[in-house]
Amino acid sequence: MPDALDPGLYLELLRRALAEDLGSGDVTTRAIVPDAAAAEATLLAKGTCVVAGLDMAREVFAQVDERVRMQVSKHDGDLCHAEDVIGRVTGPAAALLSAERTALNFLQYLSGIATLTRRFVDAAHGAVTILDTRKTVPTLRALAKYAVRCGGGTNHRVGLYDAVLIKDNHIRIAGGIAEAVRRVRAGEAPGPIEVECQSLDEVEQAIAVRADVIMLDNLSDAEMREAIARIARRAKVEISGGVTLDRLLLLAALGADCVSIGALTHSAPAADISLEIETT
Secondary structure: OOOOOOHHHOHHHHHHHHHHHHOOOOHHHHHHOOOOOEEEEEEEEOOOEEOOOHHHHHHHHHHHOOOOEEEEOOOOOOEEOOOOEEEEEEEEHHHHHHHHHHHHHHHHHHHHHHHHHHHHHHHHOOOOEEEOOOOOOOOOHHHHHHHHHHOOOEOOOOOOOOOEEEOHHHHHHHOOHHHHHHHHHHOOOOOOEEEEEOOHHHHHHHHHOOOOEEEEEOOOHHHHHHHHHHHOOOOEEEEEOOOOOOOHHHHHHOOOOEEEOOHHHHOOOOOOEEEEEEEO
8 A cells, every 4th residue: 555645735626626516516416315314325346446546535525524434445555356345435415426426536537547557567577667657637647646656656757846857859959968968967957867769879879978767768679679788787778658568578578677658647547436325
């Protein structure tokens, strides 16, 4: 189970999400459900998934009505199978109905990311480190990267501020890899220097300036094999672009240290989780 996510990263986000959904009020529930009605509900996995986002789901219910209580039988990072009970929610029936979709939206989104990440981690068999990217829904990055950790993956850069990654456009503006690296070293940028390389010639340039990490971006298998041989452990090697489950072990066999996968956070399908309500 990963370290808990700081509530400060999502409390206001959940408030805005509820405001978006509820607006002036839940007209259907208000018309049908008596104020005094109570209910119990089961959070149920409808398929295999890795759970992530339970604290956020709990907070959604609490923001709608502080009397709602949520008890979990699974925790973030746990693997669930179809019909597994993830938890139970009790409280005013109207609150459960009004909070249901927002709570599930976050829970399904984050669990989807965690589930896809776990598939890559399991497929890697420890041969390479599975990294995420900055390809996240704007304002949801902290949540998405938390979900990656729930799935057993490793966060790459959180943002532009916490690590150096010299990409193709930086290289073009600087006039070459050597000058780009020189400028970084002349400044006060944090940590190791990573350089994105799109050809064997660029790999040679990155080796020459002693880059700490060399990213092989969309190279052919033959080019990657040759690049890794030339690097000869003088830098860590990251593979990016075209990383699929089917190709993962092949890429690992080339000798890379890690692979970065944008799909973990930009293309993960939502997990199938439902809230089944029973009146009491």
